[in-house]
Amino acid sequence: MKQYIVKRIGYSALSLLLLSLTIFLFIRLTGDPTALLTEPGASDEDIAAIQHKFGLDKPIWVQYALFMNSLFHGDLGQSFYYQTSVLELYLSRLPNSLLLAAVAMAFSLLLGIPSGILAAVNVGKFWDSAGKLFALLGLSLPSFLVGLLLILFFSVYLEWLPSSGSGGILHLLMPAFALGWFFAAAHMRLTRSSMLEVMGSEYIKLARLKGLPEFRVITKHAFKNALIPVMTLAGINLINMINVAVVVETVFAWPGIGRLLYEGISFRDFPIVQGVVLIGGSMIVVVNMLIDIVYAMVDPRIRLER
Amino acid sequence: MSVTTELGPTSVVSGATLAPPARAWGRDFPMIPMAILGIIGFVALFADFLAPHDPQVGSLPDRFLPPFWYAKGSAAHIFGTDHLGRDVLSRLIFGARVSMIVGFTAVIVSGVIGTTLGIISGYLGGWVDQVIMRVTDTWLALPALTFAIFLAAIVGPSEMNIVIILAAVYWTRYARIVRGEVLSLKEREFVRLAIVAGCSKWTIMRRHILPNVINSSIVLGTLMLGIVIITEASLSFLGVGVPPPKPAWGVMLSDGKQGLMVGYWWLTVMPGTAIMLMVLSANLLGDWLRVKLDPQLRQL
Numbered sequence: 287m288k289q290y291i292v293k294r295i296g297y298s299a300l301s302l303l304l305l306s307l308t309i310f311l312f313i314r315l316t317g318d319p320t321a322l323l324t325e326p327g328a329s330d331e332d333i334a335a336i337q338h339k340f341g342l343d344k345p346i347w348v349q350y351a352l353f354m355n356s357l358f359h360g361d362l363g364q365s366f367y368y369q370t371s372v373l374e375l376y377l378s379r380l381p382n383s384l385l386l387a388a389v390a391m392a393f394s395l396l397l398g399i400p401s402g403i404l405a406a407v408n409v410g411k412f413w414d415s416a417g418k419l420f421a422l423l424g425l426s427l428p429s430f431l432v433g434l435l436l437i438l439f440f441s442v443y444l445e446w447l448p449s450s451g452s453g454g455i456l457h458l459l460m461p462a463f464a465l466g467w468f469f470a471a472a473h474m475r476l477t478r479s480s481m482l483e484v485m486g487s488e489y490i491k492l493a494r495l496k497g498l499p500e501f502r503v504i505t506k507h508a509f510k511n512a513l514i515p516v517m518t519l520a521g522i523n524l525i526n527m528i529n530v531a532v533v534v535e536t537v538f539a540w541p542g543i544g545r546l547l548y549e550g551i552s553f554r555d556f557p558i559v560q561g562v563v564l565i566g567g568s569m570i571v572v573v574n575m576l577i578d579i580v581y582a583m584v585d586p587r588i589r590l591e592r
Numbered sequence: 593m594s595v596t597t598e599l600g601p602t603s604v605v606s607g608a609t610l611a612p613p614a615r616a617w618g619r620d621f622p623m624i625p626m627a628i629l630g631i632i633g634f635v636a637l638f639a640d641f642l643a644p645h646d647p648q649v650g651s652l653p654d655r656f657l658p659p660f661w662y663a664k665g666s667a668a669h670i671f672g673t674d675h676l677g678r679d680v681l682s683r684l685i686f687g688a689r690v691s692m693i694v695g696f697t698a699v700i701v702s703g704v705i706g707t708t709l710g711i712i713s714g715y716l717g718g719w720v721d722q723v724i725m726r727v728t729d730t731w732l733a734l735p736a737l738t739f740a741i742f743l744a745a746i747v748g749p750s751e752m753n754i755v756i757i758l759a760a761v762y763w764t765r766y767a768r769i770v771r772g773e774v775l776s777l778k779e780r781e782f783v784r785l786a787i788v789a790g791c792s793k794w795t796i797m798r799r800h801i802l803p804n805v806i807n808s809s810i811v812l813g814t815l816m817l818g819i820v821i822i823t824e825a826s827l828s829f830l831g832v833g834v835p836p837p838k839p840a841w842g843v844m845l846s847d848g849k850q851g852l853m854v855g856y857w858w859l860t861v862m863p864g865t866a867i868m869l870m871v872l873s874a875n876l877l878g879d880w881l882r883v884k885l886d887p888q889l890r891q892l
Contacts, residue, residue, distance in 0.1 A: 304730040312746060322746065422879075426872040428822045430829055431864045434845065434852065442855050449853060529735035533826050537849075547738065551745055551832050563742040567734040574733070 290582055298575040305567045309560060310353050314346060322556045325366040362564065363557030367549065372561035375546060380528075382452065383542035386465065386535070387527035389458050391520060393466035394473050399516065401470075402477025406485065406512075407504060417474060424471020429530075433464035433537040450539035461538040465531055469523050476519055480512040518577060525573050529566040622880045625873035632870055636689040643682035644668070647839040650677030656851060659858050672858045675850050680862050683839035687863065690840040691870060694751060695821045698758035702820075703813045705759060706766025711797050711805065713767065714774025725771065728764045736761050740823060744832035751834055754827065758820050765816065766809055773805050807885040814878035818871040825867050841867050 313319050324336045337343060341352045356363075362372040405417030440460060441449035448457050484490065485508055493507045494500075532544030539545065543562060550558030635642055645668075654677040660670050671680040713724035731739075743757040777783060778801070786796050827833030828842025836843055841863040848859030 300726060301730050301733060304726055305733065308727075308730060308734075309742070312743065422872065422875060426818060426875050427868055428825060428871070430826060430845065431867060434849070434860045434864065437852060438855075438857050438860060442853060442857075526735065529738050532737060532741065533829060536830060547741060548830060551741060551830060556745060559742050559745045563734065563738050566738050567730075570733045570735065571730075
């Protein structure tokens with residue numbers, strides 16, 4: 287067990303190293319890093335200071351060592367526009383992103399799990415087809431389009447909901463729905479296949495043989511076990527939501543990480559873009575590792591396999 | 593692939609693929625999605641003849657004209673005009689060209705890169721495999737859209753760059769799946785026989801492995817087409833995709849935001865419908881191909 291955890295942590299550390307190397311090399315090898323890392327219209331002294339900090343005149347491995355050194359000190363650079371550290375900016379926007387992701391997750395689970403169960407219980411019948419259609423629409427309607435259509439309907443025609451900004455619970459509804467939409471389809475598909483797998487197992491047959499009513503079999507015995515993979519996916523997706531929210535947050539002017547990234551591109555504020563992609567990738571590597579470790583603790587088959 | 597399927601319990605699941613080829617392509621062939629993609633392709637090809645107006649030149653007096661069925665609409669602009677007085681229909685037509693070119697090229701380029709690296713990684717094994725797979729895993733961990741935005745911020749917006757960016761972001765999907773298939777393929781009899789017969793590694797990869805994994809790559813490519821088009825539209829919508837005067841659907845949606853609050857719905861709904869139809873068709877086609885060509889990928 288210990289051995290597995292050590293191995294898994296080492297593997298993740300390697301991934302993080304490769305991640306930083308990827309980001310670093312892309313910046314250095316595709317064009318002029320000085321232009322990206324210094325403010326547009328910066329003075330000669332500022333440019334010289336930046337060049338010194340990243341050692342842009344030194345060999346590339348020295349540059350990488352300097353880059354990694356800054357990262358280890360939590361220094362992701364200064365934003366040109368806000369004149370503060372990127373990490374600070376990121377952390378100040380994170381609560382908003384988490385709030386949006388949490389509500390979007392609630393939407394996606396409330397839509398996805400019941401429709402998935404309904405489809406699994408009625409395989410090949412009407413509700414299954416309806417579920418398939420729903421899953422297809424979820425994958426095919428980009429979230430920004432869903433967002434724009436929601437604004438058109440609920441803000442412009444009905445004038446029920448505010449079209450942008452943050453504040454009350456009403457501001458949250460549309461962006462959360464637009465963001466949760468795609469994930470609802472993914473959760474529905476997994477709930478369906480997971481339910482089908484559980485429904486075919488021996489203990490469900492036994493529960494039926496005992497004479498339990500079908501409703502009890504589904505809710506008490508099948509549902510609980512079918513939920514495990516769905517909750518795992520939901521955990522990973524919560525992190526994904528923070529990272530893919532950029533279009534939704536742009537549509538609704540929601541002040542989260544995605545909006546920060548959008549400001550980074552539109553103000554040509556490169557340190558922000560770099561910071562968001564680095565933190566986003568690292569979060570996913572770490573969360574994947576934690577999930578693997580928890581799974582190995584719970585299920586010994588997993589750690590023996592590798 | 594179905595030739596070697598044994599008549600075990602699994603054959604019940606993959607029954608559709610055991611059907612004789614003549615029937616396999618008939619019956620549930622997705623006519624409507626194919627027709628939609630065909631029409632979009634046709635429109636993209638002959639955009640110069642079909643578009644009633646220049647998509648990039650508008651007349652300011654004709655700004656924000658509604659579609660023709662409104663009293664204020666005009667028959668010259670069936671789907672209305674945008675904030676610069678440009679004809680929405682013409683922009684949609686030329687936008688089809690952008691989506692088709694970017695979508696298909698990006699899928700093909702990423703598919704070729706990913707499949708090649710997947711085969712090399714799976715067949716050669718050893719340190720080559722380690723290097724390719726560690727890079728693949730790491731890049732897969734990067735959130736696709738954020739990664740694409742990061743790359744776009746570095747190289748700047750252009751149609752060509754978008755293709756390169758999308759290929760750089762999405763090749764990992766192919767490499768992962770193809771490698772997995774190659775690992776089991778290389779243990780099979782026909783590969784061992786080829787080794788015994790003295791074929792070189794490259795010949796085996798090209799002649800014996802590639803034809804057996806190409807189906808999976810095609811299926812995955814069709815399924816990726818929708819994702820690639822949505823990513824392109826998202827990048828264009830955010831202003832780091834296809835540069836503005838060019839009529840990409842994502843750019844049109846972004847421009848349409850200006851008129852959204854005043855109720856100029858056609859600037860949002862028209863390009864939105866176009867994106868939705870294309871992605872929906874690509875996904876339906878991909879789903880159908882997946883069942884036909886490669887039952888193993890059904891779980892994808």
